[in-house]
Each structure stands twice: as structure tokens, then as C-alpha cells.
Amino acid sequence: MTAQPRDGTQTEQPRMTTAFAGRHVLVTGASRGIGWAVARAFAAQGAILSLCGRDANLLEQRRTALAGRHAAFVADLTDPAAAARIVELAIAAQGPLDVLVNNAGYGASQPFAKMASEHWDQMLAVNLSSVFHVTRAAIGGMLARKQGRIVNIASTAGLTGYAYVAAYVAAKHGVVGLTRALAREYASQGITVNAVCPGYVDTEMTAATIDTIVRKTGRSAEEARAELAKSNPQGRLIQPEEVADAVLWLAGDAAGSVTGQCIAIAGGEVMP
Structure with missing residues (x-):
């Protein structure tokens, strides 16, 4: 069975396997976009999921849409206490944590000369500090068991610069740096820490970017979408x-020797 994305390419639905049978996976930002795709993929391979997000109704819809014993938790992960509590609740409900996917985040633009301090603080809080808070809460259990996989969803913005999104770029560079530091710190402890760095992905966040371009430039939505796709040498948005x-x-057994890597998924736009 296939889904038909807006760019016309065919995307395969996850195939049911047992590669992650019985493994507990916590996915933040799990109700939309990349986080929801990640949750579906793990569920299709037998994982036990803890889904975390801010939209309680949508999160519950997502949980019930997945076959299996899964849990959903609502939290603002920019709050250190809330992040720690979610990890605690997830482990109590679903057992020791095997995989952490730090996906929560969003992007917004402001010209640097006019950037409000509040915008800077919010971009770092949502995109970087949340990763720190959740990972710090989860790492103890992984260390005690001498095993764990941490995958951070960064961005090509963590590998290069883009105009008008300086705060977002700084935050994602921070995620890349944190990934590499933790990978080195825990390499001998059975824990791998990696990041994936997508370019423009066909998600709600990119749709909001397109809306902003339309509003500020007068271009059509089709023209704005094509402009974003041009940044990818393959001429399309990532699915x-x-x-x-x-x-x-990265979370599987085959990647046991892979740590500290920040993999660009951008059709050749960035080659770190």
C-alpha cells in the first residue's frame, strides 16, 4: 500500500516486521510531521512507544491509530521538571527506555537586526534546551543498563547557515554539537548518540514556511514550494x-558502531 505525497512521488507505508519487538521507544514531537512518521515506522517494527507532544487530542488520536500497547504524554519539554516527569512516567508505564528520539522543535524567522530577545530565547528553548532536558532525564537509565540509542532530529540548519533564521540555525548547530559531545562521552557505555539533519521536509512546518513566503513576497504557494524544493539538488522536498x-x-542493531554522526538527508544540498 502506498501514500501519494504532494510532490507526486510514491512513498511506501511501513512494512510490519519484528525488528524492534519489545523495545521501548520514546518519541518527542510525535503527533505531526517527522515525529509521527518515526512513530509509525517503529510501531510497524514491533516497538512499544511512548509518544510525547503538546496537543492532547491529536496525540491521543495518534496513539489509538497505532496497533499495539502504546502510551501518550502531554508536556512542554522546555520545562526541565516537565521533561524529567515525562521520562519518569514513560518508564513507569512502558519499562526501561531503549531508544530516545528527540524530535520536538519548530522554526520561525526574524531578520537578525530586528530579532527580539524573546524570539532568540524561544528558538533555543524549543529546539536545543528541550533536547538537553529529555536526554539528561533519560541517560541515567541507559547508563545503568549499559545500552541505549539516542537519535536527535537536527536539520541542515545544524550543518550550514540560512538567512533570516539565525536563532533556529544556532539552536540546530547546538543539537549537532551536543550529539557529538555525548557520543564521545558515552561511547564506552553501550550508548550511541547520532543526529539526522533533514533539508526541507514535506510537513506542516514547511507548509507554514510556504505560507510566510506567500504573505511576505506575494508569490503563489506553488512558486514558494518550488523555491524551497530548489535548495535540494534533486529538486524536491524530502518525505x-x-x-x-x-x-x-541508527536505532537498530546494524548501526551499533555508528555514533557521533550527523547524517544529512537533503538530496545532496549539504555534504558534511
Whole structure:
């Protein structure tokens, strides 16, 4: 069975396997876009999921849409206490944590000379500090068991610069740096830490970017979408399922020797 994305390409639905049978996977930002694609992919391979997000109704819809014993938790992960509590609740409900996917985040633009301090603080809180808070809460259990997989969803913005999104770029560079530091710190402890760095992905966040371009430039939505797709040498937007496939590999047994890597999924736009 296939889904038909807006760019016309065919995207395969996750095939049911047992590669992650019985493994507990916590996915933040799980109700939309990349996070939802990741959750679906892990569920299709037998994982036990803890889904975390802010939209309680949508999160519950997502949980019930997945076959299996899964849990959903609502939290603002920019709050250190809330992040720690969610990890605690997830482990109590679903057992020790095997895989953490830090996906929560969003992007917004402001010209640097006019950037409000509040915008800067919010971009770092949502895109970087949330990763710190959740990972810090989860790492103790992984260390005690001498095993774990952490996959951070960064961005090509963590590998290069883009105009008008300085705060977002700084935050995603921080995620890349944190990934590499933790990979080195825990390499001998049975824990791998990696990141995937997508370009423009066909998600709600990119749709909001297109809306902003339309509003500020007067271009049509089709023209704005084509402009974003041009940044990818393949001339298209990335599909969320493509990102999910990379996350599955990094979390799986075959990638046991892969750590500290920040993999660009961008059709050749960035080659770190």
C-alpha cells in the first residue's frame, strides 16, 4: 500500500516486521510531521512507544491509530521538571527506555537586526534546551543498563547557515554539537548518540514556511514550494518517511558502531 505525497512521488507505508519487538521507544514531537512518521515506522517494527507532544487530542488520536500497547504524554519539554516527569512516567508505564528520539522543535524567522530577545530565547528553548532536558532525564537509565540509542532530529540548519533564521540555525548547530559531545562521552557505555539533519521536509512546518513566503513576497504557494524544493539538488522536498528510515537504521542493531554522526538527508544540498 502506498501514500501519494504532494510532490507526486510514491512513498511506501511501513512494512510490519519484528525488528524492534519489545523495545521501548520514546518519541518527542510525535503527533505531526517527522515525529509521527518515526512513530509509525517503529510501531510497524514491533516497538512499544511512548509518544510525547503538546496537543492532547491529536496525540491521543495518534496513539489509538497505532496497533499495539502504546502510551501518550502531554508536556512542554522546555520545562526541565516537565521533561524529567515525562521520562519518569514513560518508564513507569512502558519499562526501561531503549531508544530516545528527540524530535520536538519548530522554526520561525526574524531578520537578525530586528530579532527580539524573546524570539532568540524561544528558538533555543524549543529546539536545543528541550533536547538537553529529555536526554539528561533519560541517560541515567541507559547508563545503568549499559545500552541505549539516542537519535536527535537536527536539520541542515545544524550543518550550514540560512538567512533570516539565525536563532533556529544556532539552536540546530547546538543539537549537532551536543550529539557529538555525548557520543564521545558515552561511547564506552553501550550508548550511541547520532543526529539526522533533514533539508526541507514535506510537513506542516514547511507548509507554514510556504505560507510566510506567500504573505511576505506575494508569490503563489506553488512558486514558494518550488523555491524551497530548489535548495535540494534533486529538486524536491524530502518525505517524512525518508527521515524515519534513517532513524530506524541508527536505532537498530546494524548501526551499533555508528555514533557521533550527523547524517544529512537533503538530496545532496549539504555534504558534511
